[in-house]
Amino acid sequence: MPWQRLKGLLYPLLARLGPELSKTRIFWGIILFMAAVAVLALDYMPQKLDLKVGQPSPRDFKAPQGIVYESEVLTQKAREEAAAQVAPVYRVDNTVAAALTGRLDEIFREIKTVSGSAGDVGAKAALLKEKLNQINFSPASLQALAGADPTTVDTLREVTKNIVNRIMGEAVPQDALDAARDKMLAAVEEAAIEDKFKPAVAAIIRGLELKPNLIYDVAATMQKKEKAAAEVSPVQVTIRQNEKIVSDGELVTAEDIEALQKLGLLRSGASWGGLMGLVLYQAILVTLMLLYLRFFKREVYNNNRLLLLLGLLWLIFLIFARGVAAISLGGGTEITRLVAYLMPVAAGSMLVAILLDAGVAVVFTVFLALEAGIISGIYYQFVAVGVISGLVGIYCVSHLSQRSDLARSSLFLMLAGLIGVVALELMLRHTLFQMGIAAVLALANGLLSTVLTLGFLPFLENSFGITTAVKLLELSNPNHPLLKRLLLEAPGTYHHSILVANLAEAAADAVGADSLLARVGAYYHDIGKLKRPYFFIENQVTAENPHDRLAPTLSTLIISCHVKDGLEMAREYRLPQVIQDIIAQHHGATLMSYFYHKARENSREDSVNENDFRYEGPIPQTREAAIVMLADSVEAGIRSLPRPTPGRMEGFVRKIIKEKLEDGQLEASDLTFKDLSLIAEAFMRVLNGIFHNRVEYPEAVLKEMERRKNRNGVLHKQSAG
Template structure:
């Protein structure tokens, strides 16, 4: 698989693979979440029996029922009336005008006694009263009525006027509404007919004038009433179809009202709401943009970044698949089973396989996706409680995994995650308004513990798969390899104790130096433990293992000694390969000497043959390919050199460090790795400080005397 991936990488290149990988992740994310945001639709028709009970997946306003309620309440509003006292005065003035015309006409009739003159005056009087006839109430006096009024004496006519005015003022002094006008007119008619001030022959004319004078004086205040109606309409809360509300029961006939509500909730198959899908697209675009930013910040080379991207895609896919499985079975439970989801799995895997920054990103992405997919209700909305649950647990695991393995045991971290999960569930139960019984509370706390333990168990189970499939070396794997009980380390200790001690010293130097420049100190340390395992083939030929024995090289020609010494790198790499050790550890064994020259035996051979080929005394290599191996190369040479010093001092150590680094630079040993001169300066300073701590001056205690 690794070879196939390498061929694809060489063919497409990093940039194309990055774009393809991020697009693929976006499509996977969109595909998993699409059904969660789109909601359910049903194939249902009018006047058919429903095959299942359907609940609304969202809360929506019912505009028709809302408007019906507003209209009903508006019709119940009592109009606001306003009493207008000036109407009585206006009507009295109208009556006075009427009688004024009568007095004027009567005065003209007395001057002219001819009959045709009286008829002419009645005609003129009717012309004068025409405006009153065409008014809203319509005063209609017949010729006989006018003639009877004109036939009265002035005193009698005046008494009639005063009586009518008096009655009119009496009735219009109180409020009179439109619906009361007919009644009041009947009452004033009866009063006129009973009045002694009105002669019998003009009673009918008086009744007509009296009824004409009664009009409404308490009128509806249209502006105030309209304001009250608007206020009542605005006060009506919209009628809503609530999330989870049963719209139709199983076996119920789908009538027009039910079908209308289903359409309103967007749950018929004919409807397709694009807004949730558009919102999900925006979410995916943001998520993929952040993924691109995270990958761009990585300091690794393009090949490693491509592998890291593939790991993130696989981890995200696994997490989404687990969510989908959990969501599929959640319908069979009345409780929220989302709390069983292995919350810290994604964060653990990415933290162990890649780095902290990528792990935090993946945890945030998974928590947001879970908030969309693992919904507790009927609506397609973001569940904040589930999102926060996964976020807190994932971040806890990430920050408890220490790079050096101080808190690297996943079981312990799983227990800590379970504790955080329990605390979050307690918050969830306390803040929520729902009442839970003891069995439900017990289920939620049990689910929280299972989630934490399941995260660690799955991470432990999946780590070997990732390491094998992608050729990655995790922190946990490095910690396992650093165990002194590892068979190869025990072999070094038992067969080459001097080499074992030398490896520990080199490991301390390399680890501290790598941490100083941001390289992987744990990888350097573990690589140092195994870098000289090739010396176990012939341990007595290496000086650190020559305790109380003769140096066998003294009896061998330089070429034979050269072959034995140079072979330990290749033999060590082959031994590690045969034991299926990670490629990074094998590379340390093969490259920790680079292609440097074996100077001691080269100069010894040159004394015998001045024309000896220098290249034949160089290590096979290759040169260090990473910063970690370059530092191990320096530390290996430096530890041996300082150990051979007599009375090492700070000044001697500094000169030795500078000389070794300078020699390797001039020899081109660092040409194929990306370590900079600035980083080498930091490395030299750290190595000097570490060696001074190891070889510090000791106080000479006086000998005991008897």
């Protein structure tokens, strides 16, 4: 089977690009590639000719841009005119003269035979008349010829042949036969022969059947015409922008059809060369994208889901661009073509930046803009606007910190598109009317791109299991059901989570981690405490601690279960996997030292296993999870400090970080020693803002402040009255 052979050749070749390539990945890659080519190739497919020569034009056609091309129609017309001006080529046919001289030899042979025979002249004359009856001899001429001796007959023959050869040796066309015969007769009168023989020779010449010897040379004439046509240089046609090609109702000529085809306003057949070029061009872009991902974005290149997402976004926005290009604005081709400014390249760029990576989005923007330019008719202004709007969109969504950022991005997109379009239209010297339409389309593009981004984002997030900044912002809303339950059912834990979130966000900013993920993860890290809130000290409103009546092992089980309970609740409320990971890892395999030491005090030391008093883990696998762990430990422990001065707090913070490091809880988080130092400094900035020293006012100052407050209140009432 051909397909089996193709797979046999293709898979080993592609496998050399990297061990990550699987048959499934190759299969979907080929499907997406073919679909993208099909979308782009619509301009190269056969289409019915809209106009025919001699048909009235249905509307005005103007050139959307200037163009210079070699006109095949005008060149062919000029060559035909040059060939038509070539004079026909004739040649002299020497066989005509040869045939005449042969006939003369026959005539004079008969004359010589008769004149040389025995008998009287009268009998010979009668015999000559009988044998040469086709010649109208006079009786005197017959008598003269019958009495001529052989030498005289030979002389007459040579003279006659010379006259015929001389006259017929020249070009004698059909219409010059009578003139040629007259020349021969005149030559006879001047010939050096006896006068009595001249009428006889003249009669012989009159009896000859003359034929033209000038023949039309077809081959030579065609060769001359071809040479004249080949010497004609190709006709260059220059069409200026906005120049009218054909008016409404005007009869269309072949030159008009050709001009419209050159301008891309009319197509009449499949461009197989263009189609092959398009396939090659698309292959180059896909290869460059894959190479970029393989060498610079391995996390995307090695993830089949993310690669499929990138390919689908590419295809989706190619389809959108094709749909926009099909919109007709009316008002002529040059106005309709401006609709390409509406192609929502920025929407694809923002989605890639939000769902994947800003660097990938930049490359994606350039490639998508290039292909949008192809769809729009290979005009660079649409490519330029696509790149500008796409890069601005990436910038707008690269650091989302609140939900209004997405709405605000539409304003930046509209402004950037407007400035870019106006600049390009000025360079292209378009009319104010065209510039106005282009500006409106640019503004609409900014709004459309934002709407498409907001519309596609939830669907793509859920379909591909990606947690974006927008999703995290939604989860950070205090009205989320879990956060509301935490506030009402475990207010101490809620307050603790808010403080942990502040610490985690500051630390993540300091080390370049995802501060939004750290903040939202901190909001939900202790939701498992909702199952048994009063077993946790921050939710206990009385001095009685239920753990005082429980065995340390049971207390350990209750406390450690809040991680498992939190995961169950996170799955129930469909929290993203990254948040579930922080919930599962925010304690790692930390030792619950209070209950461990309490158990050792209540029993023999050697009978207590330390592992029984540790959380089940796993230890933090990301920087964000490790930061939440450190922030949780610092916030919980800082409460135990009797006098939280800056020096004591800093020592405590660094002690907590050192203990986690030595306990092996940070080994999988990729945090460096420098990162840990920056985290400690960030924690201190937040803690100093919470536990700063307050000024203690003297009693006299307080009384004076109260007196002034009362006085101001009285004055305010008087002025109001």
